[in-house]
Amino acid sequence: MSLKTIRWGAGIAGVLGVGLALLFHWQVFFWVPTEASMGIVQRIFYVHVPAAWVGFFAFFIVALCSAVYLWLGEERLDIAAVSAAEGGILFTTIVLISGPLWAKLAWGTWWTWEPRLTLTLLLWFIYVGYFLVRSSSENERTGRRLAAVVGIVGALNIPLIHMSVLWFRSLHPQPVVLRTDGPSLHPDMLVTLMTALASFTLVFLAIFLVRYGAERLERELRAHDSARESGKGVPV
Amino acid sequence: MIRYVQQVEALVRKDLLLELRTWDRLSAMGAFAVLVAVLFHYAVDRTLIHPRELAAGLIWLTIVFGGILGLGRTFALEEEDGAIQGILTSPVPKDAVFLAKVTGNFVLLGLLVLLILFVFGLFFQVGLGGNPFALFGVLSLGVLGFTALGTLYSGVTVRSRMGETLLPVLVFPLLVPMVVFGVRGTSLLFAGVSGAEVEGSLRILGSFSLVALLAGAFLFRFVVED
Amino acid sequence: MSSPPARPAEGPSRESPAEGERTSSLEAHALVRAFGPIRAVDGVSFELLPGELLTVFGPNGAGKSTLLNLLAGALQPSEGEIRMGGRLRSHGEVEWRQQVGILSHQTFLYGHLTAEENLRFYGRLFGVDQIEDRIHERLSAVEMDHRKDDLVRTFSRGMRQRLSLARALLHDPAIVLLDEPYTGLDVHAAALLRDLLSSLKDGRRTVVLVTHDLTQGLDLADRVAIQVRGRFEFFGSSVELPSGPPDAFYRSVVEGVLGGAGGAP
Numbered sequence A: 001m002s003l004k005t006i007r008w009g010a011g012i013a014g015v016l017g018v019g020l021a022l023l024f025h026w027q028v029f030f031w032v033p034t035e036a037s038m039g040i041v042q043r044i045f046y047v048h049v050p051a052a053w054v055g056f057f058a059f060f061i062v063a064l065c066s067a068v069y070l071w072l073g074e075e076r077l078d079i080a081a082v083s084a085a086e087g088g089i090l091f092t093t094i095v096l097i098s099g100p101l102w103a104k105l106a107w108g109t110w111w112t113w114e115p116r117l118t119l120t121l122l123l124w125f126i127y128v129g130y131f132l133v134r135s136s137s138e139n140e141r142t143g144r145r146l147a148a149v150v151g152i153v154g155a156l157n158i159p160l161i162h163m164s165v166l167w168f169r170s171l172h173p174q175p176v177v178l179r180t181d182g183p184s185l186h187p188d189m190l191v192t193l194m195t196a197l198a199s200f201t202l203v204f205l206a207i208f209l210v211r212y213g214a215e216r217l218e219r220e221l222r223a224h225d226s227a228r229e230s231g232k233g234v235p236v
Numbered sequence B: 001m002i003r004y005v006q007q008v009e010a011l012v013r014k015d016l017l018l019e020l021r022t023w024d025r026l027s028a029m030g031a032f033a034v035l036v037a038v039l040f041h042y043a044v045d046r047t048l049i050h051p052r053e054l055a056a057g058l059i060w061l062t063i064v065f066g067g068i069l070g071l072g073r074t075f076a077l078e079e080e081d082g083a084i085q086g087i088l089t090s091p092v093p094k095d096a097v098f099l100a101k102v103t104g105n106f107v108l109l110g111l112l113v114l115l116i117l118f119v120f121g122l123f124f125q126v127g128l129g130g131n132p133f134a135l136f137g138v139l140s141l142g143v144l145g146f147t148a149l150g151t152l153y154s155g156v157t158v159r160s161r162m163g164e165t166l167l168p169v170l171v172f173p174l175l176v177p178m179v180v181f182g183v184r185g186t187s188l189l190f191a192g193v194s195g196a197e198v199e200g201s202l203r204i205l206g207s208f209s210l211v212a213l214l215a216g217a218f219l220f221r222f223v224v225e226d
Numbered sequence C: 001m002s003s004p005p006a007r008p009a010e011g012p013s014r015e016s017p018a019e020g021e022r023t024s025s026l027e028a029h030a031l032v033r034a035f036g037p038i039r040a041v042d043g044v045s046f047e048l049l050p051g052e053l054l055t056v057f058g059p060n061g062a063g064k065s066t067l068l069n070l071l072a073g074a075l076q077p078s079e080g081e082i083r084m085g086g087r088l089r090s091h092g093e094v095e096w097r098q099q100v101g102i103l104s105h106q107t108f109l110y111g112h113l114t115a116e117e118n119l120r121f122y123g124r125l126f127g128v129d130q131i132e133d134r135i136h137e138r139l140s141a142v143e144m145d146h147r148k149d150d151l152v153r154t155f156s157r158g159m160r161q162r163l164s165l166a167r168a169l170l171h172d173p174a175i176v177l178l179d180e181p182y183t184g185l186d187v188h189a190a191a192l193l194r195d196l197l198s199s200l201k202d203g204r205r206t207v208v209l210v211t212h213d214l215t216q217g218l219d220l221a222d223r224v225a226i227q228v229r230g231r232f233e234f235f236g237s238s239v240e241l242p243s244g245p246p247d248a249f250y251r252s253v254v255e256g257v258l259g260g261a262g263g264a265p
């Protein structure tokens, strides 16, 4: 992919994503029917759930790119991994802010040990570890490899962690979209949710592409600089 | 294959010999375990709850905190005069180095667990329950996965400026399965259930260890290689 | 600077050497190792026959230790390839390391183990046969057998260097890599090392020696390289060296690259 393609892709994804964001905000505030048992608060759901989906999707990209990066040593995959991780930490942060807001209004407590919220918190910390390892390593090359290891091991453990927190306690409303007997949501609610999901995915893609292009450009510039004054050694 | 086992054995033997000579990690972890138990005594109000009722959870947390203390120093002795380079330039596969380090650490953490059980028995009259074999299974499967993760990540943190302080940040989020099912299995067994009832916990702790061991054996080369 | 006066390995590298021909024992082709922006080894090529000893000279930071670490299998090259007896290093890292002994800046010894325990440990990693005999033999070759049961942390710098030398040669490696082996050695031990080096030139082994001492380095060298800023600025057989004092030649090569400020090697 040339930098120009990336820039165009980021632009289109960004415009579409923001457009859809405006649309789903309108839907959330003026159009979608109010959920019966939880009332108005339930509307946070349209931000909370898509953000969680995107946060986990981003981590999947991080782990995948990290694994292939270790295998092939192709630097662009590392750039992709770190760009996805940046997007991912943003969306998991949104989940961690919107979750407690919802919990406070719906159940009167800021924090619930709801399994998926707990899992998101743990995922957020895995992301933090990913960035800390990357930035605190003795040199950049090592940092990339070590961060890749952290990303992969984290992803391998996510299913087990998920199972554990799920088993431990589930106070939360049961999954409402992915049920075998078809979605139980009001059709308008489903449309709103899907709009939000598309919007978040596109915004994530835009952030990802912008970061990817910028990081690649930065590394190319640095490589260029150092090629000019290569082999800087101690004068005899 | 025989060669592989011999190399692992040489590495393990060397690690344990060094540990016996220096007592660096054993003494720190042992003192930690006893002192934590003393602090627990003052942290729990006995008029409300007897520490025995919290025993399973407290034991696992002591294992986690005491263990991380020792695991973080896995490569400390290797750093001295480049010994790790000596191992890496020898014809030992990287996974053998990892498995050897895990084995040595597992022995160390095993001793820590025995000490913790002894201390909790002495201070809080926590018995082993009716099924010591199942208890042994729960403890060792959980600790094995913990050891594998801690060993891999201590290889990561020695190469970081932040050093050992980074280790808990990396490892703790991944320990949730171990704590959930370790504590559950342990408390059931303390309550005197039969071995069959903790089978589910054993199975999950087993998968946890297996994932950690395989991932570590496979990824360790990327941690130590340049 | 763009065209270094180095003499690279003749001809392209071959997959399998022709029959009957003397096969090169150690061969590097366009070898590069970068640390971030610094190219510590920058396009080094050479070819050594069995029995040859190559001495590498060069200023501090020239990349000599990095080169040895690449040859030892401790570092991954960024570009280029290394072969031993025609076999690529990347085709069998473990087999490669089995054939190499390296004495580096660091001794690789454990202070809390005795001299003998250190050697036994490394001997077992390398799968050395008749390990106790070999340990005894190597310890007496470096005249350390009287201290074999003492902890290494109680040793002096030179004693550690001797023991580390015994460690590097314990498994009878075909490729011997020595990074400033004379560091810390007394006059007697230096003579001992010199004898040991000449005994290593038994026609089977290939030795790469890095040193800052021109006299000691040229003494046994078949081939000589001068490495500056990662490149071999000179590579040739020791008889090809221009006549005249060697340090004048060394200085002219180094100053040719770095300009001005020459100094002792």
Ligand SMILES: Nc1ncnc2c1ncn2[C@@H]1O[C@H](COP(=O)(O)OP(=O)(O)OP(=O)(O)O)[C@@H](O)[C@H]1O
Residues within 6 Å of the ligand: A139, A232, A233, C035, C038, C039, C040, C058, C059, C060, C061, C062, C063, C064, C065, C066, C067
């Ligand atoms: N692990 C590393 N990380 C980053 N840079 C390194 C590393 N090892 C070596 N370098 C750099 O590579 C260059 C060559 O270093 P090297 O140790 O190979 O030099 P040398 O020729 O052995 O020097 P000396 O004569 O001082 O031993 C130096 O600029 C050094 O800073």
Ligand SMILES: [Mg+2]
Residues within 6 Å of the ligand: C064, C065, C066, C105, C179
């Ligand atoms: Mg050096």
